Amino acid sequence: MKAVALTTFGGPEVLTLSDVAAPQAGPGQVRVRVRVAGVQHFDARIRRGWTPPYLGAVEPPVVPGNEFAGVVDQVGEGVTGLEAGAEVLGFTTLGCYAEYVVAPAAQVVRKPAGMPWQIAGGFSGNGQGAHMALRELGVGPGDTVLIHAAAGALGTFSVQLAKAWGATTVIGTASEENHAYLRSIGAVPVTYGDGLVERVRALAPQGVDAAMDNAGPDALRASVELVKDRNRIRTMVSDEAAQELGVPPLTPARSATRLQELADLYAQGQIELHIRAAHPLERAADAHRALETGHGRGKIVLTVAD
CATH class of the missing domain: 3.40.50.720 (NAD(P)-binding Rossmann-like Domain)
Incomplete structure (x- = not known):
């Protein structure tokens, strides 16, 4: 599959399109054909060589990206409530700048009817x-x-x-x-x-x-x-x-329950998200350059598939 893979850490120019092996869904997991992946400052920090304390060492090659939206195309053993063809959004820690991503089913929710793909892909992380x-x-x-x-x-x-x-x-x-x-x-x-x-x-x-x-x-x-x-x-x-x-640190606690609550608020019209720019996957470097200006409103995303 096509993916943006880091072979070294550095500036946006290290984000290059590569051919990598497609992941396969294991027990409790689903594989999603990615339509849109969100771009976050977390991704840029990973690109520069930062490792979050809960993750352990991150060594190249690595595919960045931690939020996505797309269509389920594989369902692993033991998964219930999701089927091939389901339109979903979800999160992982890495791996979303790619045509396919595998995630635990417990980190995926159904995309609300009427939510555009670009919003869905940039919804989970922020x-x-x-x-x-x-x-x-x-x-x-x-x-x-x-x-x-x-x-x-x-x-x-x-x-x-x-x-x-x-x-x-x-x-x-x-x-x-x-x-x-x-x-x-x-x-x-x-x-x-x-x-x-x-x-x-x-x-x-x-x-x-x-x-x-x-x-x-x-x-x-x-x-x-x-x-x-x-x-x-x-x-x-x-x-x-x-x-x-002496300011307390934030405790990471992403969950499908939290994401579902946010999706419900979107469906109720209480949350909207402005899409600042949508770059094709191969222009991930441009997306990171725009992100790191520190200016602009709304969300930057990568479009992976139509």
Whole structure:
């Protein structure tokens, strides 16, 4: 099959299309013919040589990508509730930048009717990341929540989930060109950069109850100034700064139950996802270059099959 496989770590240019052996579904697994794979900062960090602490050593060759949508074409022994031909979305840790991916059936849910493939392929990773963080923060009715980098895919999910769970005010940082977009999804926009703490205090004189950092160490430090309880701060990108500042780490806990809840919210019209760009699989390097600019709104995906 065709896949984007890393033979060495480095910049986006190391993402090259290769011929690799197609995986086969084992017991408890399904194989999915991938239609669309999402692109995440997690993938870019893997590409640069980072290894998540729960994964162990990652050595080339490796196929990146940890979210996908497509059609089941093999069903392993012991799998029930899914059949060949089922349209699904799901997650793995690696392997999604490919024509086929194998995943445990417990990491796959059916694609909601009417959900476009591009949205389905970019739904699981950032959606679950936002869900995990906001649940750990205890976001709920009456809260004022600060979301950094709110116009990106992770921020988009975070804003909408906070609103769906009853937050009174959601403040989102973004460049001015993305302020109208943030208003359209229910956030109060604020420009990031020097003076951010003062601007947020002006918007929320009653204080900020919880904050989620998707931007970097400066945003995390601003959150510590604004939120009294550091247990109600999480970061997706600033692990070293979090340790330094006494901010608890996020506990990874992706699950089909979590993904199904998000899919149901989408079907109910409470979550929408803007697709920023869709690149063909062979242009994965361009997708990573766009991702790493740190600007733009919504989600970048790879189209693998029609």
